[in-house]
Amino acid sequence: MTQDMAARLDALAASLPRRYPGPGGAIAVLRQGEVLLRRAWGFANAERRIPFTPHSLFRMCSITKQFTCAAMLAALPDPGRLNAAIRARLPRLAGEVPDVLHLAHNQSGLRDYWAVAMLHGSPAEAPFGDVEAGRVIGATQSLHFAPGTRYSYVNQNFRLISDALEEVTGRGFAELLRDHVFQPAGMHSAMLAADTRAMPDGTEGYEGSVATGFRAAENRILWTGDAGMGASLDDMIAWERHIDATRDDAASLYNRLSVPVAFADGAAAPYGFGLGRGREFGRATTGHGGALRGWRSHRLHMAAERLSVVVVFNHLSDAHAAALDALAAVLGEARPTAAAWPMPAWLGAYQDPETALSVRIDEAGPGLLRLRFGHSAERLEMREDGSADNGRTRLTMTPAGLRMERPQENQVALLRPCAGNAAPDIAGDYRCAELDAVLTILDAGGVPHGAFSGFLGQGRMEALEPVGPDLWVLPCPRALDHTPPGDWTLAFRRDGAGRVAGVTVGCWLARGLAYERVT
Numbered sequence: 001m002t003q004d005m006a007a008r009l010d011a012l013a014a015s016l017p018r019r020y021p022g023p024g025g026a027i028a029v030l031r032q033g034e035v036l037l038r039r040a041w042g043f044a045n046a047e048r049r050i051p052f053t054p055h056s057l058f059r060m061c062s063i064t065k066q067f068t069c070a071a072m073l074a075a076l077p078d079p080g081r082l083n084a085a086i087r088a089r090l091p092r093l094a095g096e097v098p099d100v101l102h103l104a105h106n107q108s109g110l111r112d113y114w115a116v117a118m119l120h121g122s123p124a125e126a127p128f129g130d131v132e133a134g135r136v137i138g139a140t141q142s143l144h145f146a147p148g149t150r151y152s153y154v155n156q157n158f159r160l161i162s163d164a165l166e167e168v169t170g171r172g173f174a175e176l177l178r179d180h181v182f183q184p185a186g187m188h189s190a191m192l193a194a195d196t197r198a199m200p201d202g203t204e205g206y207e208g209s210v211a212t213g214f215r216a217a218e219n220r221i222l223w224t225g226d227a228g229m230g231a232s233l234d235d236m237i238a239w240e241r242h243i244d245a246t247r248d249d250a251a252s253l254y255n256r257l258s259v260p261v262a263f264a265d266g267a268a269a270p271y272g273f274g275l276g277r278g279r280e281f282g283r284a285t286t287g288h289g290g291a292l293r294g295w296r297s298h299r300l301h302m303a304a305e306r307l308s309v310v311v312v313f314n315h316l317s318d319a320h321a322a323a324l325d326a327l328a329a330v331l332g333e334a335r336p337t338a339a340a341w342p343m344p345a346w347l348g349a350y351q352d353p354e355t356a357l358s359v360r361i362d363e364a365g366p367g368l369l370r371l372r373f374g375h376s377a378e379r380l381e382m383r384e385d386g387s388a389d390n391g392r393t394r395l396t397m398t399p400a401g402l403r404m405e406r407p408q409e410n411q412v413a414l415l416r417p418c419a420g421n422a423a424p425d426i427a428g429d430y431r432c433a434e435l436d437a438v439l440t441i442l443d444a445g446g447v448p449h450g451a452f453s454g455f456l457g458q459g460r461m462e463a464l465e466p467v468g469p470d471l472w473v474l475p476c477p478r479a480l481d482h483t484p485p486g487d488w489t490l491a492f493r494r495d496g497a498g499r500v501a502g503v504t505v506g507c508w509l510a511r512g513l514a515y516e517r518v519t
Contacts, residue, residue, distance in 0.1 A: 001036055008329040013039045020322050022315025023206050023214055024052030026233040029326050032306045033244040035237060036330065044203040044314065046214070054233040057189065057201045058312045060297055061227045061290025065158045065274030067181055068225035069104050070253045072161055073273070074180035075169055079104070085164035093140050098147040100164070103157035105261050105272045109143030111510035113156040115485035119437050119510070120454030124478040125293075129222040132456065133159065141434045144355075144511040148264035151271055151409040153375060153509065155226040155481075158274065162225025173224055181253070182235075185242035193230030196221050196292065200230075205294020206315045207482075214315060217294025221480065227292060233312060236299065240308035243301065258286045258303070263410045270408040279391065280324060281333045289320050293482035298323040305331075316482075338367040341382035346397050349467045350415035351491070352404070355511045356504050358467045358489040359404065359415055361395070371395070373404075374508045375486050418468025424448060426464075426472070426492055430503050430515035439490075439505060439515050450474045450490070470494065476507070485509045 001009075009029060016027060016039075024042030028035065043049065044056040072079050082100045090097055098108035113136045117128065120136070137156055144152070162173045169176065174192035182190045193199060196219035208214040222228075246252035261272030270277045275286045280300065287300035297312045298319040309326040311319045328335055343363055350359040357373060364370035369380045369388050380388040380395060387396040394405040402415045426448055430439040437454035442461070449461040464472045465487075473487040485507045495501040502516045 001031075001034075004332070005036070005330060008332070009037045009326075012325060012329045013037060016322060016325075017041045019325075020313060020317035020319075021210050022313055022317050023204075024056075025311070025313040025315075025317075026052060026054060026056070026058075027312075027322065027326060028054075028233055028237050028240070028308075028310045029330060030237065030240045030244070030308045031330065033241050037326070038233070038237065040233060044201070046204070046206070047216070048202055050202050052203075052314065054237075055189070056203050057193070057199050057230045057232055058203060058297065058314070059193065059196070059199070059205065059227075059290070059292055059295045060229045060231050060236075060312075061292045061295055062155075063288050063290040063297055063299060064223070064225065064227050064229035066257055066288060067177060067229055067274070068158045068162050069257055069273040069275075070181045071173070071176045072100075072104070072165055073256050074253060075165065075176055081168055082161065082164040085167045086160050089134075089137060089160055089163065090140050091138060094142065096143075096147055098143075100161060102147040103154075103161055104274065105269060106151050106153055106157060107148050107263065107269065108154055108157050109145045109147045109150070109152070110140060110154050110156065111144055111513075112152070112154045112485065113137060113159075114479065114481040115507060115509035116435070117456055117480045118459065118476060118485060119432070119435055119452045119505070119513070120456040121437070121452050121459045122456035122480050123459070124480065125218045125220060126457065126480065127220040128456075128480055133222070135455065139435070142512075144506070146264075150263075150411060151269060158225040159223075160225075165225075177229070186238040187231060187235040188238075190229065190231040190235040192224070192228050194222050194224055194228040196223060203314060205292065207294055208315075217482070219293050221292075227290065233310065236310040236312075240299075240301070240310065243308065244306055247303070247306070254301075265410070267407070267410050269410070280327055281331055283331075287323075291481075291483045300324075300327065302327070307331075338365075338381040339384075340366040341384060341386075343369075343382070344386055344388070344397065346395075346402050349418040349471075350402060351418055351468070351471060351489075352413045353416055354411070354413055355506065355508075356489065356491045357506055357508065357511065358418070358471055358473055358487070360467065369395070372487065374406075376483070418471055420469045422466035422469060422472055426490075426500055426503075428500070428517050429519040431518050432505070432513050432515045434513060438518075439503065448472070464490070470500075 026040035029037040044052040102108045205217045206214040207217045243254040257273040261269045290297035296319040299310045311322045360372040371378045441450045448464040451459040451461045470492040472490040476484045491504045493502045
């Protein structure tokens with residue numbers, strides 16, 4: 001390591017606790033198998049005064065997904081052996097059933113069960129275990145796209161894989177992880193920590209901010225292959241060193257996990273086997289983030305540079321941004337800043353014809369746009385030619401209209417402008433036959449409010465936001481999982497007499513559900 005790089009990493013380590021403030025955190029940076037930075041700070045449990053150390057156990061959240069796929073590839077030379085067990089868990093699904101590779105690549109077409117749980121009225125911090133998960137998954141009757149044609153992030157894809165693995169191998173998922181992944185990689189304290197209520201060493205996750213104060217987050221979800229892994233920073237260092245040590249073996253687990261994948265039409269897919277494929281600082285990366293109420297994590301690997309970064313926070317700061325700060329420090333690169341190109345004339349509200357979801361575009365700062373369409377709001381940078389992009393989404397005005405390209409989802413859309421006002425005559429009860437669930441809309445002093453109800457409970461009322469004619473959004477600021485599914489688009493349908501007859505409900509994670517008006 002050069003003196004300049006050492007100085008940059010020292011400065012990075014000193015800045016992280018202030019730049020991303022919260023109870024505690026840890027970071028590791030490795031290059032060519034050598035640990036360049038291994039640092040922890042703050043408290044794993046502030047109330048009990050347990051310091052955060054490289055040995056502290058941490059909820060890795062969705063970083064688990066790559067380990068689920070690793071266990072599958074190690075235990076079964078032919079993952080297709082899981083397909084029958086997966087089909088058995090979707091007994092009501094009509095038409096094509098996604099196979100195990102569709103699940104592993106997030107191309108299944110299933111609606112995410114954490115999002116669907118909100119349609120069933122789940123409170124934000126309700127218990128959600130095997131019974132609830134099995135009922136939501138088993139009730140699936142339709143997909144929101146054909147398997148293999150699109151990408152959509154779906155947690156139960158990986159729960160289905162881990163459940164099917166247990167059935168086919170006759171062994172517990174925790175044993176499979178331990179014997180096929182953790183022990184060979186030297187991850188001595190890593191484990192399946194499926195019950196989110198507590199960690200064995202007392203490490204706690206926190207919600208809040210410096211301004212409002214931090215409080216211990218409440219989690220009562222039972223995770224398995226989707227987000228159930230617990231590990232320390234030192235465990236993750238062992239994983240990164242194992243990746244580097246086996247880099248030249250084409251049959252190594254990580255090389256098998258990071259092979260190129262494609263959609264059914266042959267287009268390159270940016271996600272496979274629980275790993276995102278991307279580019280940072282002009283270099284190819286693989287990696288994944290993790291998020292649960294009170295926890296944030298991110299890991300990135302640059303194979304060509306033999307460079308890995310792992311960041312974990314037991315609070316809700318941006319672990320991905322911190323990981324990019326670390327990459328910049330090692331590479332001697334500067335984080336790019338947006339040029340202040342003028343705002344386009346096409347800001348406003350639209351609808352995507354394929355998904356029926358609302359698309360809202362507004363200014364986010366000099367040279368920056370905010371796009372509200374997907375799982376969470378995205379920032380796009382204006383370009384000199386009047387387009388806007390962020391490397392994942394591109395907006396371009398064409399003679400035919402505003403074009404939205406999302407290659408990571410294999411989707412191109414010509415957006416439909418939403419000009420005009422939303423009529424307020426939408427109050428009533430609407431029932432979704434597929435879910436056996438209800439959307440209730442009430443006029444509360446001239447402001448429409450809506451909420452979902454179903455077998456998981458009665459959701460809280462939220463004020464609806466008008467988007468355009470017969471198009472509204474129902475906000476979802478808190479959800480069963482900490483990261484909410486995003487605003488629900490409500491696209492109302494009218495009968496021949498002009499009366500509201502039904503509504504199509506959806507968000508990026510769960511699209512195209514039909515509700516009919518019953519009152």
